[in-house]
Amino acid sequence: MDLKALIRDIPDFPQPGVIFRDITTLLKEPKGLKYVIDSLALECEKLENTPDYIIGIESRGFIFAPALAYHLDAGFVPVRKKGKLPADVHSIEYQLEYGTDTLEIHQDAIPSGSKVMIVDDVIATGGTAKATSDLVQQIGSELVAFGFIVELTGLEGRKKLPDLPCISLVEY
Ligand code: PRP
Ligand code: HPA
Numbered sequence: 754m755d756l757k758a759l760i761r762d763i764p765d766f767p768q769p770g771v772i773f774r775d776i777t778t779l780l781k782e783p784k785g786l787k788y789v790i791d792s793l794a795l796e797c798e799k800l801e802n803t804p805d806y807i808i809g810i811e812s813r814g815f816i817f818a819p820a821l822a823y824h825l826d827a828g829f830v831p832v833r834k835k836g837k838l839p840a841d842v843h844s845i846e847y848q849l850e851y852g853t854d855t856l857e858i859h860q861d862a863i864p865s866g867s868k869v870m871i872v873d874d875v876i877a878t879g880g881t882a883k884a885t886s887d888l889v890q891q892i893g894s895e896l897v898a899f900g901f902i903v904e905l906t907g908l909e910g911r912k913k914l915p916d917l918p919c920i921s922l923v924e925y
Contacts, residue, residue, distance in 0.1 A: 756923040794824040796920040802897040804870035813874035847884030865893035879910025
């Protein structure tokens with residue numbers, strides 16, 4: 754499937770010079786949505802280590818991670834922006850493409866020793882996914898893979914990540 758035909762390019766958003774790859778136009782196409790979830794699931798079947806838990810990163814990671822978890826008979830665990838999770842958390846501050854932010858995970862979200870995959874809509878600079886992988890390390894789980902719909906290769910985000918399988922379905 755031609756995913757680029759379903760993803761809308763928005764010039765100068767959120768700031769001049771940036772071309773924003775808008776996945777809302779992909780999501781609203783039933784065949785597009787099904788294709789990206791099925792494709793992620795197919796790629797996961799090739800992994801040496803099957804994940805027990807799929808972490809989705811707030812907010813657009815929440816669109817894809819639970820659907821993938823359902824497919825794989827895995828659990829879904831949210832990583833959220835600061836102050837949203839009600840129980841005890843681990844926190845990490847990280848650099849965004851456009852500023853800084855803090856991500857959190859419940860300390861008891863994942864039994865130690867479990868296999869975990871991190872899923873998000875986009876990898877740009879890689880700061881968000883790297884921070885999430887550091888959180889996974891803090892809770893003592895085994896990270897086995899990353900999964901993204903869109904990879905902005907020019908920003909070389911993949912280079913920031915640990916050396917693990919890194920699935921992306923479309924590259925810009
Ligand atoms: C976007 C995107 C990824 C992240 C990628 O999220 O959904 O999570 O940026 O950028 P990076 O690889 O440079 O870290 P954003 O923080 O804009 O939040 P949102 O999903 O709530 O819109
Ligand atoms: N599209 C969607 N999310 C993003 C982008 C983009 O181009 N860059 C950073 N996060």
